[in-house]
Amino acid sequence: MSLESCISSRAVAYLPQAPKFFDVLDDLWHPITNPGGIVNLGLAENALMHTELTEFINSKLHATPHALTYGDGFTGSKQLKQSLCQFLNQQLKPFTPLVPAHLLATPGVGNALECCAWSLCDQDDCVLVGRPYWSAFDYIFKIRAGVNIRQVSFGPVDPFSLEGVQEYEKEYIRAKQESARVKAILLCSPHNPLGRCYSKEVLKAYMRLCDKLGLHLISDEIYALSVFENPKMPDPVPFTSILSINTQGLIDQRKVHMLWGLSKDFGATGLRIGCLVSQVNESFLKSLESFSLFNFPSSLADGVIASLLADEAYIQQYVSSYQSRLAKSYARATQFFRKHGIPYKESNATLFLMVNLTEVVQGTSLAEDDILTMLRKEKVYLTSGTSYRSEQPGWFRVVIAHPQYVLDEGLKRIVQAFK
Ligand SMILES: Cc1ncc(COP(=O)(O)O)c(C=O)c1O
Incomplete structure (x- = not known):
């Protein structure tokens, strides 16, 4: 039976559009419950204030x-x-x-x-x-x-x-x-x-x-x-x-x-x-x-x-703690990239920064997809500039809005992927 006889042709046309990261969510890294899982520095999520926010929500849910x-x-x-x-x-x-x-x-x-x-x-x-x-x-x-x-x-x-x-x-x-x-x-x-x-x-x-x-x-x-x-x-x-x-x-x-x-x-x-x-x-x-x-x-x-x-x-307290944690995460991640000679673009907003990973593999003909595969082997998920219709190749988006232990684990795996 053809696909078209099971679902509409417009649904068939959009089948490839299903989000690609669901398999990452299915196997998320956790130091104790899933140490072999994937560290997700790809999806634009912000876990910096989760503890405080869940406490607030639980106290108000009515x-x-x-x-x-x-x-x-x-x-x-x-x-x-x-x-x-x-x-x-x-x-x-x-x-x-x-x-x-x-x-x-x-x-x-x-x-x-x-x-x-x-x-x-x-x-x-x-x-x-x-x-x-x-x-x-x-x-x-x-x-x-x-x-x-x-x-x-x-x-x-x-x-x-x-x-x-x-x-x-x-x-x-x-x-x-x-x-x-x-x-x-x-x-x-x-x-x-x-x-x-x-x-x-x-x-x-x-x-x-x-x-x-x-x-x-x-x-x-x-x-x-x-x-x-x-x-x-x-x-x-x-x-x-x-x-x-x-x-x-x-x-x-x-x-x-x-x-x-x-x-x-x-x-x-x-x-x-x-x-x-x-x-x-x-x-x-x-x-x-x-x-x-x-x-x-x-x-x-x-x-x-x-x-x-x-x-x-x-809100006043939340915003001030949140922005200072975000600044700390940014400083920690950029210090790491400088130490490892990985170029990045300075920024002052959002949850991520753009790093150039093709510089790390200079002299090879590795494309962004090859690099994503290498990262994936090391169980770390990032997204590539091509997926953002970037004009310059080689850039990857790293989400930094994570507690320090998650960020550190992800950064470590990025570098390990190129060893
Ligand atoms: C620029 C931008 N707009 C909208 C969204 C979607 O937000 P929401 O979860 O509120 O639908 C995202 C999520 O990544 C985003 O980056």
Whole structure:
């Protein structure tokens, strides 16, 4: 029997898109229970504050009869929306303070991105994204909404510079020549995988460009709080939220959208809570209600996150401990790479850093896939730059947001893989 007679042809087309890391999750290393397992420095997860956060959650988990119902609708409880506003007003300093009518809650940022694809674009439209980028954007936009990611290459230009903005315009013109319809620019800010932030000036330039070309500007700020001090960066660009910029004279504010969630900054990928903020585009948010049953976050996660984000004292302490642990992990990992002569790109944000492993095997013709195989033999999982559509070969993303014993074990295995 052919596959097509068992499942639809579109399901067949997407079979190869199933995440490749499930086998890693199936055999995760643990020093006592699974010492022969795989050390996972590949998946963008943040375990730095897991102990504190699980304690908090366990102290707050409280089901009410209301939690067993459809609650306040499918886009998050009133309480969660209120807490998100309080928290985001504090952390992102929006130019116009957020109120619940400016946002809706989603089961994660991946889902909020798909909401953008669905309601800002039509089938076969394109969204411009600079390389390298988190490649799941490809399938999040494509699978159900049918929207294409159109890659923007930078060559020697710094992707975070004002010149970088011009590369988007060039790509837009090329798209037009091919009769492709571009609807939006999607930024990842701070950037996965490069770990850097866009300056306010550059963000304003993106706003001007989007205005000129009639595009939406979508800012995925899922790593907004994952910023840290890096004394080795002489002039680090701090994080600026797109929401903090006065759009007057720059862009029609109805075209500015920001996404944030708990998966990265709070290391809570399993809770599935994110949000989509669009401050003056009422019809956009309203349109999402039409298919909000697919995007309905669980009431238990909703309730516990509402309590977490409303607790200002806890959040203040959490953010300060988290950022200092992240800085320590970064310092530890980079010291290790310097000691072993492995080049890396300095960064001051996100959960990872980019290292160049082809330098380690100089003089050989090993490709990124060969290196991944060598790493896998040593039972350590990383992801390669190619999977982020990187323009330069040889770079690998290493997740550093792990307790020291996990990070050390992973780093040790990376070096052992080349012995
Ligand atoms: C840039 C970016 N956006 C969104 C997501 C998905 O987040 P969530 O778990 O909230 O769906 C990720 C996860 O790696 C990410 O790196």
